[in-house]
Amino acid sequence: MRYAFWPGCVSKGACPELYESMVKTSAKLGIELEELYDGNCTGAGVISEHEPELADALNARNFALAQKLGLDLINICSTCQGVQSLAQEKLDRDEAYRAKINAKLAEEGLEYKPGLTIKNFMWLLVEDYGLDKLRGQVTRPLAGLRCGPFYGCYILRPSRILGMAEHPERDQYLERIIEAVGAQPVDYEGKNKCCGFPILTNNRKNSLAQAGTHLAEAQDLGADCLVTPCPLCHLNLDAQQPSAAQVIEKELHLPIIHLPQLIGLALGIDPKELRMDRHVVGTQKVLDKVLAKVGA
Amino acid sequence: MQVHLKVKRYDPEAGDEAPRYSHYSIDVPEYATVLDSLLQVRDYEDGTLALRYSCRSSICGSCALRINGRAYLACKTKALDMMRDGEEIVVEPMGNMPVIKDLVVDMAPFWSKVQQIGPWLQPTGPEPAREFLVSHAAMMDLAKTMNCVWCGACVSDCTVLEVDKSFIAPAALAKAYRFVGDPRDGMSKERLEELSSVAGGIWDCTRCNICVEVCPKDVRPMDRIMQLRELAVEAGITNHTGVRHGDAFARSVRHLGRLDEVRLLPESVGFWNVPRLLGELPGALRMLRAGKLPWSHALLPWRHQIPSIRQVQRLFDSVRRERKGVSR
Numbered sequence: 259m260r261y262a263f264w265p266g267c268v269s270k271g272a273c274p275e276l277y278e279s280m281v282k283t284s285a286k287l288g289i290e291l292e293e294l295y296d297g298n299c300t301g302a303g304v305i306s307e308h309e310p311e312l313a314d315a316l317n318a319r320n321f322a323l324a325q326k327l328g329l330d331l332i333n334i335c336s337t338c339q340g341v342q343s344l345a346q347e348k349l350d351r352d353e354a355y356r357a358k359i360n361a362k363l364a365e366e367g368l369e370y371k372p373g374l375t376i377k378n379f380m381w382l383l384v385e386d387y388g389l390d391k392l393r394g395q396v397t398r399p400l401a402g403l404r405c406g407p408f409y410g411c412y413i414l415r416p417s418r419i420l421g422m423a424e425h426p427e428r429d430q431y432l433e434r435i436i437e438a439v440g441a442q443p444v445d446y447e448g449k450n451k452c453c454g455f456p457i458l459t460n461n462r463k464n465s466l467a468q469a470g471t472h473l474a475e476a477q478d479l480g481a482d483c484l485v486t487p488c489p490l491c492h493l494n495l496d497a498q499q500p501s502a503a504q505v506i507e508k509e510l511h512l513p514i515i516h517l518p519q520l521i522g523l524a525l526g527i528d529p530k531e532l533r534m535d536r537h538v539v540g541t542q543k544v545l546d547k548v549l550a551k552v553g554a
Numbered sequence: 555m556q557v558h559l560k561v562k563r564y565d566p567e568a569g570d571e572a573p574r575y576s577h578y579s580i581d582v583p584e585y586a587t588v589l590d591s592l593l594q595v596r597d598y599e600d601g602t603l604a605l606r607y608s609c610r611s612s613i614c615g616s617c618a619l620r621i622n623g624r625a626y627l628a629c630k631t632k633a634l635d636m637m638r639d640g641e642e643i644v645v646e647p648m649g650n651m652p653v654i655k656d657l658v659v660d661m662a663p664f665w666s667k668v669q670q671i672g673p674w675l676q677p678t679g680p681e682p683a684r685e686f687l688v689s690h691a692a693m694m695d696l697a698k699t700m701n702c703v704w705c706g707a708c709v710s711d712c713t714v715l716e717v718d719k720s721f722i723a724p725a726a727l728a729k730a731y732r733f734v735g736d737p738r739d740g741m742s743k744e745r746l747e748e749l750s751s752v753a754g755g756i757w758d759c760t761r762c763n764i765c766v767e768v769c770p771k772d773v774r775p776m777d778r779i780m781q782l783r784e785l786a787v788e789a790g791i792t793n794h795t796g797v798r799h800g801d802a803f804a805r806s807v808r809h810l811g812r813l814d815e816v817r818l819l820p821e822s823v824g825f826w827n828v829p830r831l832l833g834e835l836p837g838a839l840r841m842l843r844a845g846k847l848p849w850s851h852a853l854l855p856w857r858h859q860i861p862s863i864r865q866v867q868r869l870f871d872s873v874r875r876e877r878k879g880v881s882r
Contacts, residue, residue: 267812267813267815268813268815270812270848270858271812271813271814271815271848271851272815272841272848273846274845274846274848275845295860295861296860296862297860298807298811298812298860298866299807299811299812299813301803301804301807302803302813303761304799304800304803305800305803305804305807306780307780307783307784307800308783308784308787308797308800308801308804309804309873309874309877310784311873311877312804312869312870312873312874312877315869316807316866316869319866319869340763362869362872362873363869365865365868365869365872366862366865366868366869411760411761411762411763411764412763414763414767415762415763415764415766415767416767416774417767447623451713451762451764452713452714452760452762452764454760455760456760456761457714457757457760459795459796459799459818459819459822459823460757460758460794460795460796460799460822461718461757461758463718464714464717464718464721464758464760465760467717467718468713468714468716468717468760471716471717493846497837497840497841497844497846498837500836500837500840501836501837535844535845536844536845536846537844538840538841538844538846
């Protein structure tokens with residue numbers, strides 16, 4: 259299995275543990291990654307607010323780079339997935355618009371042709387790799403670990419552009435993956451809601467109240483950790499967790515694990531290699547539970 | 555077809571201290587909607603159940619409620635589609651609004667937000683001799699928003715409203731676009747200034763897309779909020795953190811080909827905004843300690859530029875040049 263791999267800006271910036279764990283975990287799963295070193299930021303839905311055509315051109319450039327390799331494109335970020343799917347829908351639907359964008363890409367010798375498959379790692383695991391095969395690879399079942407899913411808005415909505423017609427269960431994949439690695443999913447209302455990250459700069463209080471509410475809910479229901487396919491959610495839920503606790507006036511200590519870290523732990527990879535130390539909210543509670551099982 | 559319903563009940567006037575659930579099992583035809591099922595319960599099983607409805611054809615917008623945790627129009631939603639392997643269909647009143655009784659909510663907060671945006675055309679200048687002429691294209695754009703039936707589904711599930719009651723919220727903001735975008739309105743700039751500066755205005759939307767998902771009329775309220783943001787920037791209303799955030803974001807992608815997270819915050823809130831920056835310091839130090847503050851992007855940018863950064867910059871400039879040409 260070989261894919262063009264767009265790591266996203268955050269895994270190369272504020273969440274290096276996501277990038278490192280993805281590299282280690284996919285190698286162990288036998289998934290080959292052809293990284294798009296020359297790819298550019300998707301715009302994260304921010305550039306498209308003021309300059310939609312620029313955002314589409316930037317995304318078309320990444321798509322064309324993947325097509326040049328002749329491979330499907332994968333990402334490890336809910337936000338990248340949503341932005342890429344939205345840009346792709348616009349480009350695929352409107353031939354004249356596509357031609358206009360392609361004229362710009364032609365200066366670099368690139369062209370986007372409709373129909374590229376773009377998948378988040380979460381979708382890939384269920385649809386391409388298969389959960390039975392994943393189960394077979396688990397050497398360190400995460401039994402007893404109570405794990406809350408946190409999807410991130412852009413991998414769920416708007417569903418009309420996210421392949422939900424073809425794959426109606428994409429909004430339940432995280433729970434299935436959590437089960438496949440032997441952990442126990444915790445159901446809570448906040449799992450499909452917004453972490454608040456997009457308004458952290460202009461309305462910090464609202465942003466942290468959103469993050470804090472979901473964290474407190476999951477914590478009260480007995481979650482040991484949350485797992486997310488979105489590094490932006492991770493930043494608001496992990497790096498901002500102490501501030502969110504102040505805003506909602508409640509004590510919070512809930513580790514936020516990246517999806518490849520969760521898989522990597524179940525595959526028996528050393529937690530150090532998965533950079534479980536690079537979290538603001540310490541992950542020791544999770545590791546104690548997971549590693550104790552193996553020793554027992 | 556057997557349908558099992560779990561309906562949230564609450565009647566504060568009758569002295570209920572907390573909500574409870576009633577369970578009903580009924581026989582309905584396969585084509586029955588959730589509203590049909592609820593009416594059957596009310597008419598034949600339990601006359602005390604309160605719900606609001608009228609047209610039964612998704613025109614009046616009266617019967618919005620939450621089904622399995624998400625807002626829908628009960629008359630537009632088939633019970634069969636909501637059954638999930640024969641499980642109970644969970645029916646609850648809309649969120650973000652106070653419950654009057656059972657499934658009936660108080661829409662007063664909803665209407666006060668609609669009032670807030672001045673929901674009527676405000677033309678300026680002399681009256682034309684004949685009717686105002688509006689282009690087909692302009693009207694087609696507004697028609698998307700005019701499909702709104704005021705059902706409140708978007709307000710029910712709005713994630714910002716859950717934490718901040720001052721947020722004007724999707725329905726009223728979409729309605730604001732309906733007037734800002736109308737060529738006959740003379741107060742568009744004033745409206746945009748108000749919507750940009752008021753507490754709970756256009757920059758407080760998190761872009762979570764829930765309103766787009768639940769709207770039964772495909773108004774896509776969030777997309778209208780994004781159009782308002784774009785129009786505000788075009789109108790020169792740029793003294794806002796949200797605008798600076800967008801500018802700083804694009805500048806960093808043009809500079810590196812990727813995001814420079816370290817510069818983004820000070821450039822968005824303003825380097826002069828010392829209290830805010832000092833407030834962020836503990837968080838920044840926490841991130842630094844955990845190895846999550848990519849300081850070298852800001853200090854050693856050449857190490858982080860993508861190889862074809864010149865091509866990306868050319869792409870930026872070429873799209874922007876053309877856009878400028880068009881808007882002139």
